[in-house]
Amino acid sequence: MSDGRVTIKLTSDEALVLSHWLEKLQMTDLSQIVDDPAVWAPIHRIAGTLDKTLPELFASDYDERLEAARQRLRPEC
Numbered sequence: 001m002s003d004g005r006v007t008i009k010l011t012s013d014e015a016l017v018l019s020h021w022l023e024k025l026q027m028t029d030l031s032q033i034v035d036d037p038a039v040w041a042p043i044h045r046i047a048g049t050l051d052k053t054l055p056e057l058f059a060s061d062y063d064e065r066l067e068a069a070r071q072r073l074r075p076e077c
Contacts, residue, residue, distance in 0.1 A: 012056075013069035019050040019057065020066055 010018065025033070026047065034040065051057060056065050 012054075013072050015050055015054055016056055016066060016069045017073060019047065019054055022047040022050070 022043065026043070034043070056062060059065060
């Protein structure tokens with residue numbers, strides 16, 4: 001029987017890019033974007049989990065790693 005939890009698997013590139021986006025999202029005036037306060041609980045949980053599991057966030061070359069991850073994730077035109 002399930003314990004009611006959902007597992008999401010991401011590549012390290014996906015996790016890094018998502019973590020950066022969530023950080024930016026949390027630093028904006030979200031009342032216009034997130035109109036339901038219940039959404040904040042999962043947003044904070046996901047962001048916190050990513051923060052704890054991504055050593056790249058503290059790397060001196062973070063910006064370069066982030067940009068490289070973005071490039072790898074962008075679809076080729």
